[in-house]
Amino acid sequence: MRLTPTRRLLAAAGLLLTLALGLHIALGWRDAGPDPLPGGAEQRARAAAMTAAERAEELRAAIQLERDVGPTAGKPNGDPRLAEAAGRLAALAEAGEAGAAYRLGWYLMNGWGLPRDRCGATEWYGRAARAGEATAQFWLAMAYLPPNGQGVKPDKLRAFQWASAAVAQGQPTAKQLFFFFTRDFSPAERRAAEASLEGWSAASAPAPEIRRYPYVPLLVGIWPRLTDDVIPCRQDEVPLEQWPGE
Numbered sequence: 427m428r429l430t431p432t433r434r435l436l437a438a439a440g441l442l443l444t445l446a447l448g449l450h451i452a453l454g455w456r457d458a459g460p461d462p463l464p465g466g467a468e469q470r471a472r473a474a475a476m477t478a479a480e481r482a483e484e485l486r487a488a489i490q491l492e493r494d495v496g497p498t499a500g501k502p503n504g505d506p507r508l509a510e511a512a513g514r515l516a517a518l519a520e521a522g523e524a525g526a527a528y529r530l531g532w533y534l535m536n537g538w539g540l541p542r543d544r545c546g547a548t549e550w551y552g553r554a555a556r557a558g559e560a561t562a563q564f565w566l567a568m569a570y571l572p573p574n575g576q577g578v579k580p581d582k583l584r585a586f587q588w589a590s591a592a593v594a595q596g597q598p599t600a601k602q603l604f605f606f607f608t609r610d611f612s613p614a615e616r617r618a619a620e621a622s623l624e625g626w627s628a629a630s631a632p633a634p635e636i637r638r639y640p641y642v643p644l645l646v647g648i649w650p651r652l653t654d655d656v657i658p659c660r661q662d663e664v665p666l667e668q669w670p671g672e
Contacts, residue, residue, distance in 0.1 A: 456660030458638035459543045463520070465513035473517035481523050488514040489529070497538050508539030519550060524557035531562065545577030545638050545659040552634040555588060560595035563588050563628065567600070567607060575656045578634045582610055586619045591628050 476484065491511040497503040512533050518526030531550035534543045548569040554562030567588035569576035589607040592600035611619060641658035 454641070454643055456641040456658070458545070458640040458659045459541070460546050460638070460659075461541050461543065463516040464509060464540055465517045469513060469517045470520055473514075473521040473523075476521070481518055481521065481526075484514060485518055485523060485526050485529075488518070488526070492538070497536065499536060502537030502542055503539070505539065508533070510539070512539035519553070522557075524554045524559040524562070527551075527554035527557070528559045528562035528565075531565065535565075541660075543659050544657060544661070545636050548577035548634055549636050555591070556628050556631060556633065558595075558628055560592050560597040560600070563592040563595070564597050564600040566634065567592060569634070571606065572610065573655060575637075575654075577636050577638070577656065577659065579637060579654050579656055582607075583619055583622065584631075586611075587622065587626055587631065588628075590623055 473481065473484065488511040491507045491514075495503065495505045495507050497505070497508060512530065515526045515530040515533065519530045527550045531547040531554065533539055534550065535547035536542065548566065551562045551566040551569065555566040567585045569578055570581045570585035570588065572580040572582050572585070574580060586607045589600050589604055593604055608616060608619075637654065637656045639653040639656060639658045641660040
């Protein structure tokens, strides 16, 4: 039976769609998440019932597990000890421990003990930053820094405000890299940004508005136009030379 031109066109379109989907899978398409946090309800309930001193001790124990492994920044690591540490951090973070919330963000950013999730990292950095954690404030500033946001739409004013908060607390990396948060300002914009710090506080600053986009390899060259310049949550690691450290 001969196919009509319309049917031939539909068949060709179906074949191209099938090939495109196959290439997406073959080239590493990743969803936007989020994944469930590690640890169970019992672990979270135990963390919620801890005293401040007990939470501090639990945080030290989680960090010691990490030190025993010695993972490299920017490289995913599935060591079971990191998965255990991530579960402890998640329970503490949900109980309101700012240091654990920052560290959980760092694990998500690196893919230590759980799947990498830039968007989840920024969400936890936001919680820790608003609670006054200086290193989380620096990384939240980095998330907002143009040209590409990490789970949030880039915003140079918010990047400046959070970097300024980290610098005010003496965070060394923020102090070293503060130039990056001011270099795109005109003189008038710089004055306005500095004026915005009057009355600004971490606790009253808005929480990050997380935007989740999947990583689609075939569209990686044009994704900034499709996602408001927000890097997809699961995009491959940043080269190590671009990581300023913790």
